[in-house]
Amino acid sequence: MGTTTNSSTRIAVLVAALASLTISAAPGYSQTVAMPSAAHAVATPTFYRDVLPILQRHCQSCHRAGEIGPIPLVTYDQVQPLARAVADSLRQRKMPPWFADPGVGHFSNDPSLSPDEIEIIGSWAGSNAPAGDPHDAPPPRPWISGWNIPEPDLVVQMSKPVSIPAQGDVEYTYEIVPTGFTKGRWVRISEIRPTSRENVHHAVVYVRPPDSNWLRHAPVGVPFTASDMTDEQDRHDTHTTKADILLVYAPGSSPDNWPAGMAKFIPAGSDLVFQMHYTTHGRPTTDQTRIGLVFAAQSPAQRVLTLQLTNSDFVIPPGVDNYRVEVHGSLPNDAVLLSFFPHMHLRGKRFEYNILHPDGSAEPLLRVNYDFYWQLSYRLDEPRPLPAGTTLQAIAWFDNSKNNPHNPDPTAAVYWGDQTYDEMIVGFFDVAVPADIDKTQFFIRPNAMHDHSHSVRNRC
Numbered sequence: 001m002g003t004t005t006n007s008s009t010r011i012a013v014l015v016a017a018l019a020s021l022t023i024s025a026a027p028g029y030s031q032t033v034a035m036p037s038a039a040h041a042v043a044t045p046t047f048y049r050d051v052l053p054i055l056q057r058h059c060q061s062c063h064r065a066g067e068i069g070p071i072p073l074v075t076y077d078q079v080q081p082l083a084r085a086v087a088d089s090l091r092q093r094k095m096p097p098w099f100a101d102p103g104v105g106h107f108s109n110d111p112s113l114s115p116d117e118i119e120i121i122g123s124w125a126g127s128n129a130p131a132g133d134p135h136d137a138p139p140p141r142p143w144i145s146g147w148n149i150p151e152p153d154l155v156v157q158m159s160k161p162v163s164i165p166a167q168g169d170v171e172y173t174y175e176i177v178p179t180g181f182t183k184g185r186w187v188r189i190s191e192i193r194p195t196s197r198e199n200v201h202h203a204v205v206y207v208r209p210p211d212s213n214w215l216r217h218a219p220v221g222v223p224f225t226a227s228d229m230t231d232e233q234d235r236h237d238t239h240t241t242k243a244d245i246l247l248v249y250a251p252g253s254s255p256d257n258w259p260a261g262m263a264k265f266i267p268a269g270s271d272l273v274f275q276m277h278y279t280t281h282g283r284p285t286t287d288q289t290r291i292g293l294v295f296a297a298q299s300p301a302q303r304v305l306t307l308q309l310t311n312s313d314f315v316i317p318p319g320v321d322n323y324r325v326e327v328h329g330s331l332p333n334d335a336v337l338l339s340f341f342p343h344m345h346l347r348g349k350r351f352e353y354n355i356l357h358p359d360g361s362a363e364p365l366l367r368v369n370y371d372f373y374w375q376l377s378y379r380l381d382e383p384r385p386l387p388a389g390t391t392l393q394a395i396a397w398f399d400n401s402k403n404n405p406h407n408p409d410p411t412a413a414v415y416w417g418d419q420t421y422d423e424m425i426v427g428f429f430d431v432a433v434p435a436d437i438d439k440t441q442f443f444i445r446p447n448a449m450h451d452h453s454h455s456v457r458n459r460c
């Protein structure tokens with residue numbers, strides 16, 4: 001793939017300070033929704049009958065005790081004083097967070113409200129936010145405390161807490177946790193939960209099968225970084241792996257929940273390897289991230305693999321406000337495309353995934369107005385079968401100008417790197433393949449002789 005042949009690929013640095021979150025309006029997102037006039041307002045909406053069901057569906061996953069939303073939106077007493085702010089956040093399309101261009105693709109995890117729902121809440125807020133009759137309320141939405149998934153069958157936690165200093169950059173921190181599985185397990189749903197959420201910029205949980213040599217000399221059950229490795233191979237291994245990814249976490253990202261008949265696989269005897277990128281916030285603390293797993297009832301027909309398009313060979317010139325970096329590669333075998341997870345750092349501006357057709361045309365699959373503080377996954381409403389040889393493209397645009405409020409240094413030329421003042425273009429995407437194919441097998445090309453220069457990467 002041309003520009004990427006020499007990429008030293010590392011996983012992404014994700015990101016942060018939700019308190020300073022700003023959300024930029026996407027093109028096409030800025031339509032204003034008219035306040036309903038008395039003429040077509042049938043009856044004044046009430047909290048219990050009309051508003052609460054919408055909050056349950058669209059807001060409470062984040063706006064309840066213990067979750068990332070700063071205010072709970074569960075009871076009338078909580079929501080009534082905020083009625084205006086709630087209505088405004090919807091009218092401005094700031095909430096719920098979602099950054100895909102609505103003109104491209106349909107996504108099953110799109111939390112956006114319909115114009116009708118926005119109008120109901122606007123009309124309610126504009127009519128002094130009446131409670132209505134509590135008997136009209138839907139039953140409370142049952143949440144599992146501490147999770148946004150059904151009760152996990154198994155929780156795997158890092159064995160030892162990681163100490164995070166008050167200041168400075170923290171090297172990527174790893175912890176290897178044995179599963180002790182005596183048979184392979186299929187994971188249908190999973191969620192990563194840090195214990196110190198504000199310090200976790202990203203977490204990636206990898207599956208290390210027993211026959212893998214990745215980080216083989218590294219200690220098990222204790223945190224370590226590349227600097228702790230005395231073995232040259234292990235040090236190298238902290239920057240590159242072919243291991244399959246179980247799940248990626250970043251602030252605002254959602255749990256994995258695969259369609260029926262599909263799941264991720266953890267072979268018997270595997271370890272889970274936590275890769276953590278911590279940030280510091282002025283006081284020392286600890287984190288002991290865990291992952292909750294819900295197993296599939298039966299072996300599925302298809303296995304889900306997380307792949308990526310990565311290009312580490314770029315220099316973003318100082319001051320440039322729309323610098324484009326591209327990567328493309330062809331799929332080695334047939335696969336069904338399921339979802340995307342674009343990743344950049346503080347200068348990230350836009351991200352696109354396309355299929356490049358043989359006639360030279362580009363078919364857009366996803367366009368994201370990138371927001372560093374909200375790294376979301378985007379799941380196709382309809383999984384898309386892709387024949388072997390299909391060329392997928394990821395394009396990232398960076399804003400290294402002084403007009404980018406997140407830009408740590410508009411005078412710097414910016415290269416690929418782990419820390420958030422460096423940059424990345426990583427286009428993660430998930431595919432389903434036959435259940436008996438693993439990641440290594442998937443990358444064996446039937447016609448490898450003719451086609452080894454363009455490939456979707458089997459490493460990160």
Ligand code: HEC
Nearest residue numbers: 018021058059061062068069070085086089095096097252
């Ligand atoms: C994915 C998680 C998530 C979802 C879903 C979500 N929010 Fe939020 N919300 C946040 C976070 C985090 C913040 C704080 C950062 C910010 O202000 O953007 C926030 C902030 C807000 C604020 C501003 C609070 C303030 O301090 O003024 C309002 C109002 C709000 N959300 C309403 C909603 C409503 C209404 C919904 C559902 C329609 C919703 N949110 C869905 C995470 C979420």
